[in-house]
Amino acid sequence: MAKKDIEIRTKDGAARAGLFGAGAKAGVILYMDAFGPRPALDGMAERLAGEGYAVLVPDLFYRHAPYGPFDAATAFENEDSKKALMAILGSTTQEMTIRDSGAFIEALVSEGVTGSVGVVGYCMGGARALNAAASYPDKIKAAASLHGGNLASDAPDSPYRRAVEIKARVYVGTAGVDRSFPPEQSARLAEALRAAEVDHIIENYVGMAHGWCVPDHGAYNKAGAERHWKRLIEFFSEALR
Structure with missing residues (x-):
């Protein structure tokens, strides 16, 4: 599936982004992990676009x-x-990405997305996906985090x-063992979402390490990654169709 390179105007400048599945009515924003846009994430976006979504991968x-x-x-x-x-990580704040996310959603709309929008984030993108869902509740219908860190930390932007x-x-x-999202944070997040x-759904991938979903990551695990794909595709199908 062809990648379309676009530029998204934000309040702070212009963000490069890749768009896959142009023309689809439902859209997904893929929030990158800590290493930036690259072929590995393009491949993941292309696979998700193959399920019938316009998938945007912006450079955070x-x-x-x-x-x-x-x-x-x-x-x-x-x-x-x-x-x-x-x-770079320390100076790219949650507030910045939350602000940018409005422009990301508008970019999907300008590319023909008229249906529901979902978000998925990996690593640092996980918290950003959930914060985006909180910031644009009328637009974002499904939010997924995979090996996201600090989802329920003491930080004010958690x-x-x-x-x-x-x-x-x-x-x-x-991830089964993840210092950035230990069991006490999982329990805190679950309680907040229940309340x-x-x-x-919060699912523990026992035996997986932080980064297991992303194919160029040192912790990549093919079986675990395929399990995540099955869950993610089903999740978006139920929430966005």
């Missing part, structure tokens, strides 16, 4: 362009790339704090 780090590229398997092992990546604002269905897939009466 556009304020720092040009940067990288970063190798997902080794970026944190090399001191120079780790330092550069951590600087998405569990905004559970009452979420109207979308929510799916959270967690807010959000239709949700």
